[in-house]
Amino acid sequence: MTRIDIALGERSYPVLVGHGLMNEPSAWNRWLPDTPLVVFSNEKVAPLYLDALARVLPDHELHPLVLPDGEAEKSFDNFRRAVDFLAERGIRRDACLLALGGGVIGDLCGFVAATWMRGIRFVQFPTTLLAQVDASVGGKTAINIPQGKNLVGAFHQPSLVVADTATLDTLDPREYRAGLAEIVKCGAIRDADFLDGIEARCEALLARDVECVVDVVGRSVAHKAAVVAEDEHETGVRATLNFGHTFGHAIEALSGYTRFLHGEAVAIGMVTATRLSELRGLCPTGVADRLSATLQRLGLPVSIPDDMTADDLMSLMSLDKKNTASSRRLVLLRDAGQAVIHADSRPEQVREAIEASRTPTE
Ligand SMILES: NC(=O)c1ccc[n+]([C@@H]2O[C@H](COP(=O)([O-])OP(=O)(O)OC[C@H]3O[C@@H](n4cnc5c(N)ncnc54)[C@H](O)[C@@H]3O)[C@@H](O)[C@H]2O)c1
Structure with a gap:
């Protein structure tokens, strides 16, 4: 496993890169809070990896939010759907959001984390190569509006990124x-x-x-x-x-x-x-x-x-x-x-x- 630290003072966080990392929770679960985890994923990635993630986090209260797949879903409608979900589940400031998917899920989840109760923690489990090397790192979060891509967004850093390169095996x-x-x-x-x-x-x-x-x-x-x-x-x-x-x-x-x-x-x-x-x-x-x-x-x-x-x-x-x-x-x-x-x-x-x-x- 390779560990790279994003050095941002108090907001520093590790990016862990390795093959099969998702199944080695001892490598990363110390950075997860012992609070409810809301897992953002989509209809393509969730059937592949959500159960595996749930299995290695048996003590966490997990709330999966599975959205449709595609760039068009990085939308205001899904932002609204996500905040309604958090409100219905009574998700508080101490909870943590987890993005399990490519850059679309990561950007949307990050933007919800940036805005829910003025900003809560989130972690990234990027599952595309683009998300592992780029989208999941650096704290840019956004949704699209009809006038343009990524026009509504915020800088909000994750507190952990786990890039399991084994998830790339199923990537098109x-x-x-x-x-x-x-x-x-x-x-x-x-x-x-x-x-x-x-x-x-x-x-x-x-x-x-x-x-x-x-x-x-x-x-x-x-x-x-x-x-x-x-x-x-x-x-x-x-x-x-x-x-x-x-x-x-x-x-x-x-x-x-x-x-x-x-x-x-x-x-x-x-x-x-x-x-x-x-x-x-x-x-x-x-x-x-x-x-x-x-x-x-x-x-x-x-x-x-x-x-x-x-x-x-x-x-x-x-x-x-x-x-x-x-x-x-x-x-x-x-x-x-x-x-x-x-x-x-x-x-x-x-x-x-x-x-x-x-x-x-x-
Ligand atoms: N925040 C940033 O700094 C930043 C940087 C670059 C790109 N982005 C954003 O990232 C998005 C593009 O990300 P992307 O290329 O990951 O697209 P994506 O999230 O749409 O993923 C591409 C496709 O692969 C599928 N997929 C994801 N993981 C899979 C897996 N392991 N196995 C099988 N299928 C899988 C997805 O469901 C989707 O169909 C754009 O919205 C872009 O604006 C953000």
């Missing part, structure tokens, strides 16, 4: 590969050696080799932990975690959130942002092609579909949450492993980068 291969994109992102923005290691282990990663998966999840979490400890509320360096996301969000939005998974859109976005970095002379030529080749080996898309025009993508990018009123901010690369935030991207170069990302260069 496409969802698994989408999580790999966020792992590549960690290497691309902060750690060239890690990126080299990913390049060298694409086959082992795709085969879900236990040792390899535990290693890359632990290292990705360690990167996120360092960034979050330095900049919890994203006033500076934390924005580098959005590498590929400005283009990615526009690609997701333009395709109505149905054609690409988030990680797939981020993979295309990372390649496009790196091409822009090269066009600006920030980054040596060849980094984008190399990143593109690695992502393709991991089974991820890397090119912008021809039916998405640069105009449409660029107008969606200007709505990105990371922009201030007067400037467009983009995360670019100085080199593999070194991200930089740029405030003034020239539109003609953004357009050129989009066009250059239409066909993968081998």
Whole structure:
């Protein structure tokens, strides 16, 4: 088991990463309060793991809330349903919420925990690769509204994260590969050696080799932990975690959130942002092609579909949450492993980068 501590003073918490951790409660139950636990899960994950969790917590009063599956369920309606559930069950301030699922369940559960009685404890048992390396760590919680994704939310840190990589065995291969994109992102923005290691282990990663998966999840979490400890509320360096996301969000939005998974859109976005970095002379030529080749080996898309025009993508990018009123901010690369935030991207170069990302260069 790997333990990574998110260093946030009194709100510090451990992220535990290991294969089969859920069935080893002695590794983590000391961080659970001896109070009622409300378990948020969904109709896909609950049948797979809820009984196993209940079995290892025989002394806890468990209240399972099983919601329908899907991004659309990270909604105001389910927020309302959840707070009604807490009210009906008489859940008090000393109780704890537990998210058992992917990023959708984690974000919703975290947002309910942030707001119920002005904030109560919650713990995360992330069951997708994306949630293990990204969504469950760092305290961003949110729900979607029709006007946009994650527009209503709060920063609220969990008190424990248990990332059991054995739960990934049941994950759909496409969802698994989408999580790999966020792992590549960690290497691309902060750690060239890690990126080299990913390049060298694409086959082992795709085969879900236990040792390899535990290693890359632990290292990705360690990167996120360092960034979050330095900049919890994203006033500076934390924005580098959005590498590929400005283009990615526009690609997701333009395709109505149905054609690409988030990680797939981020993979295309990372390649496009790196091409822009090269066009600006920030980054040596060849980094984008190399990143593109690695992502393709991991089974991820890397090119912008021809039916998405640069105009449409660029107008969606200007709505990105990371922009201030007067400037467009983009995360670019100085080199593999070194991200930089740029405030003034020239539109003609953004357009050129989009066009250059239409066909993968081998
Ligand atoms: N809070 C953050 O910092 C942060 C960061 C990144 C993404 N997010 C959010 O995370 C969400 C995406 O998360 P996601 O990719 O985990 O999606 P998800 O939660 O929808 O999970 C993807 C699919 O996998 C299923 N699933 C989950 N675990 C499984 C398992 N072990 N076996 C089989 N199926 C399983 C889910 O039911 C779902 O159908 C988005 O809403 C995004 O906004 C949040």
